[in-house]
Amino acid sequence: MDVSSFYGRSEELTQIESWIIEDDCRLVTVLGMAGVGKTTLATKLATSIQDRFEYVIWRSLEYTTPGNHLLSELVSFLSNRQQSKPDINLLIHYLRTSRCLLILDNLETALNANLMGKYRSGYQIYGDLIQAIAKTKHKSCMILTSREKPTLVATFEGTGLSVRSLHLQGSQEIALHLLESKQLLGSDEQKQQLCDRYSNNPLQINMIANAIIELFDGKIGKFLELNTLLLSNISQLLKQQLHHLSELEWHIMYSIAINQEVTSVDTLAKSICPTVPQWQLLNAIERLIWRSLIEKQAKGYIQKPIVMEYVLERLKQQIL
Incomplete structure (x- = not known):
């Protein structure tokens, strides 16, 4: 994701960077609703701390096939194409010999929607990989982004431990900045009211701002008079x-x-x-x-x- 125009989230970035660099956390999970900015935050973080690692690997599980393909790819990459066996123990060996930052984005796409915290058929390898990285001593770090917390993360996380979670909330700073960039018409109070209604969720604010421009000529007050939040795109989300x-x-x-x-x-x-x-x-x-x-x-x-x-x-x- 392009984060050249990244805005806000300095507190969250500082917190996670401290966990990884100072506390040597092996696994950090960024959780939150769709559109709250998990992927953007993880991208900005990876960009900021990439010089602390020998390897940085990003994979969106939304576009990853099930099975051992990812594990083979990781082993091959970290061994400079000398190995390709989908072996978690082999991967841990390379995570010990080299300092790696591994980001798995959109983890919820690998989870079984009907069995909370469990994995879809063919995707259990991701659970095994997460468990190995959380439990095993090494000098690398994995960052997960997800709408749902995996059971394994809940099992191993805690203050003072090497597994931590950040529940990402909406950002008033980002939400107001988005409204300003859209040049919507309204008082500061109306803009604040609009942001509060959508809990400062950046994606939802962006969606509703575009709808206000198309349907109400950019007038926030006209939309607020309807006293409704559910336009079609947000309902689908x-x-x-x-x-x-x-x-x-x-x-x-x-x-x-x-x-x-x-x-x-x-x-x-x-x-x-x-x-x-x-x-x-x-x-x-x-x-x-x-x-x-x-x-x-x-x-x-x-x-x-x-x-x-x-x-x-x-x-x-x-x-x-």
Whole structure:
């Protein structure tokens, strides 16, 4: 990705760079909703610290075939074409002898959408590779970007450990900059309101800004008067991320959306637990957090405004 016009995210860049350079982290995962800027951040980071590594390897799993092809490619590259056997132990050997930065982008495309944190058929090799890099001592680092947290990452991560995760949120700085670059018409208050409605998600802000230009001659106030968030492109974006939720996960999403405020575990348990064991409820809540669809706050769980509106609209359609 071209990051020549990269803007903001200095705090996040400093944090991850510190983990890798100062704390010698072996595995760093950047998590967040679609469009929040995971790939852009990872690209900028790799560009900034590439001089600290002998090799830098980037692969988007969105365009990678299943099986051992990637592993063979990595071994071949790091051995200067002397080896090509898809052997994880052999790869670890080269990660010990050379300092390598390996970035796997769009990890969620290798995950099974119906089995949280598990891999699709033929893609388990990526799970084995991640586990080996997380558990084995070496001097290299892998960066993952994903909409979902793999189970292995949750198992090995922690403060003071060599596996860390960053949950990337929207950036007000980037969102306002995007609106300024589009030259939309509106007061500072209207621009702030628009950014807040979309939780400062850069991709969503860019989509809605283009729609406001086409439909409302760039006038933010005219769009805000409609009091709606779900234009077609954004609805499709959310549908991709929520499409494979289980029935229990949908029940939780509906309950939080109907409350329209922070919802406690006790509240969810009263409406859901009579039909399912509490441990299943807690597991489902954890999975939704891993998918960045709900957020943990001091008194319970909340959804982003755009997610809440999508969930409520889906519930209305089901009722109708």
